Amino acid sequence: MVNPWLLLHMCLHVCFEHPSLCILLALCTQKLDGAYCDPSNLVQNGDFQVQSFLFGSYPTMDVISSGIRTLMPFWVAAAGGFQVLDATVFVPPPGLNASFLIHMNYRSGPGELVSMPIYTLREGAIYTVSFFIADNPDGGPVAKAVRLGLQDIYGRNVAPPGLSPFMVSNSSTTRNSILWQLVSCNVRGTGVPTILSLSSLTPGSFGALVANLQVNLQSMIENGSFENVDPQIQINNLTYFAELTGPSSLIRHWVVETGVIKIATAARYQASTDNTATLLDLNAENSPATISNIFSARSNTDYTLLFDTAANPERNFQLVIGQLVVTVQGLPSTNYLLSETVNLDSTSFSIDSIGWVTMAMEFKTFKDDFQVKVTFRSKIAGSFGPLLDNVQVFENTKSLKSTNETKLDGIPNTPPTITTPTYISTPTTTSIAFKIACPLSTYLVTLLLLTFTCYKVS
Numbered sequence: 516m517v518n519p520w521l522l523l524h525m526c527l528h529v530c531f532e533h534p535s536l537c538i539l540l541a542l543c544t545q546k547l548d549g550a551y552c553d554p555s556n557l558v559q560n561g562d563f564q565v566q567s568f569l570f571g572s573y574p575t576m577d578v579i580s581s582g583i584r585t586l587m588p589f590w591v592a593a594a595g596g597f598q599v600l601d602a603t604v605f606v607p608p609p610g611l612n613a614s615f616l617i618h619m620n621y622r623s624g625p626g627e628l629v630s631m632p633i634y635t636l637r638e639g640a641i642y643t644v645s646f647f648i649a650d651n652p653d654g655g656p657v658a659k660a661v662r663l664g665l666q667d668i669y670g671r672n673v674a675p676p677g678l679s680p681f682m683v684s685n686s687s688t689t690r691n692s693i694l695w696q697l698v699s700c701n702v703r704g705t706g707v708p709t710i711l712s713l714s715s716l717t718p719g720s721f722g723a724l725v726a727n728l729q730v731n732l733q734s735m736i737e738n739g740s741f742e743n744v745d746p747q748i749q750i751n752n753l754t755y756f757a758e759l760t761g762p763s764s765l766i767r768h769w770v771v772e773t774g775v776i777k778i779a780t781a782a783r784y785q786a787s788t789d790n791t792a793t794l795l796d797l798n799a800e801n802s803p804a805t806i807s808n809i810f811s812a813r814s815n816t817d818y819t820l821l822f823d824t825a826a827n828p829e830r831n832f833q834l835v836i837g838q839l840v841v842t843v844q845g846l847p848s849t850n851y852l853l854s855e856t857v858n859l860d861s862t863s864f865s866i867d868s869i870g871w872v873t874m875a876m877e878f879k880t881f882k883d884d885f886q887v888k889v890t891f892r893s894k895i896a897g898s899f900g901p902l903l904d905n906v907q908v909f910e911n912t913k914s915l916k917s918t919n920e921t922k923l924d925g926i927p928n929t930p931p932t933i934t935t936p937t938y939i940s941t942p943t944t945t946s947i948a949f950k951i952a953c954p955l956s957t958y959l960v961t962l963l964l965l966t967f968t969c970y971k972v973s
């Protein structure tokens with residue numbers, strides 16, 4: 516169980532040492548008109564890119580041990596020690612921009628790494644907790660294991676019951692050929708801030724390597740953040756925005772049914788709560804637009820629709836005030852499951868301070884529906900209208916049920932057996948003597964038995 520004094524210490528430390536990060540955390544946790552932030556990854560500094568120390572050309576690692584001040588914002592060494600490794604020396608997982616990774620052990624033994632409270636896993640939503648894990652090429656036991664823990668701030672277990680430690684064993688790798696494995700498990704959000712911990716179960720000075728911890732909402736909608744756009748729409752180095760006239764399906768998984776939309780980027784506008792590059796304005800060329808997305812769903816099931824919206828404050832002197840209409844229909848019945856309007860007002864906001872609000876709306880599918888269509892329609896005249904980004908839909912679950920699974924590269928994880936670890940370091944005098952002693956003792960026993968047998972026969 517995570518010590519509450521430790522938690523308090525962590526909070527105070529971050530506030531004193533990293534006031535800007537503290538402000539960011541506070542912004543992400545405050546309630547805005549019934550809405551919460553929903554970044555795509557809920558773990559703060561899960562890629563360990565933010566640090567209180569600087570790597571030079573040497574050393575290629577730094578040490579964080581229990582009992583000294585924490586040099587890794589949003590994390591603390593609760594026990595033992597661990598190392599921050601420079602990814603230019605220890606090759607990181609493929610496809611990541613991460614420059615650092617964590618070695619879960621140090622001379623002081625196996626480390627326990629504890630996160631700041633994660634705000635906030637929505638109640639009933641399923642989240643995927645994932646991280647990369649690899650064997651340490653520098654040495655240690657053949658099998659290395661890391662236990663993932665999840666507790667809410669009241670100390671209640673949030674991790675799936677019976678969650679096994681994650682184990683790796685690839686001792687033949689080198690620093691340039693580290694075999695990374697992506698491991699994950701599902702957890703059900705409780706609506707309470709949650710603390711994530713990683714504990715090395717490997718004795719000695721060499722443990723597993725880990726990188727890029729994430730906690731992501733399992734959304735029913737694909738491309739809900741509009742980041743996947745047909746290449747014929749040029750959005751790189753965009754000074755203002757691209758426009759798209761309906762009908763069009765050049766934004767993957769979405770249809771611009773009518774009107775004209777702007778595809779804008781965070782290079783010009785303040786990014787929405789998922790901090791991504793692309794966002795939409797449902798107005799352009801004096802034409803309000805309607806866009807929709809169809810996704811698979813289960814019948815008779817409760818869902819929650821989330822999205823970030825605001826009125827486009829592009830022109831401070833020309834206020835944008837009006838409504839965004841949101842409808843949800845079950846398919847094939849076409850019955851309306853939800854129809855709501857969101858009031859928008861750009862007063863006092865600017866493109867650097869959009870006033871993003873995350874809306875949450877619940878709906879339930881009918882018994883014969885197996886798809887759902889969600890539609891956003893601008894009811895604002897002119898060339899600037901509702902901004903839209905980070906659209907997500909999650910199923911409201913009562914328990915983890917069949918989604919409770921642990922994955923190691925897609926294979927169900929099995930409990931590790933590391934009770935008698937085998938070391939791969941250079942054989943010691945003891946082990947060499949043991950190897951010599953064993954055949955010698957066997958030889959002597961055989962000789963005695965043979966002599967005894969010969970004596971009995973004679």
Ligand SMILES: [Ca+2]
Pocket residue numbers: 739740741742791792793794904905
């Ligand atoms: Ca986006």
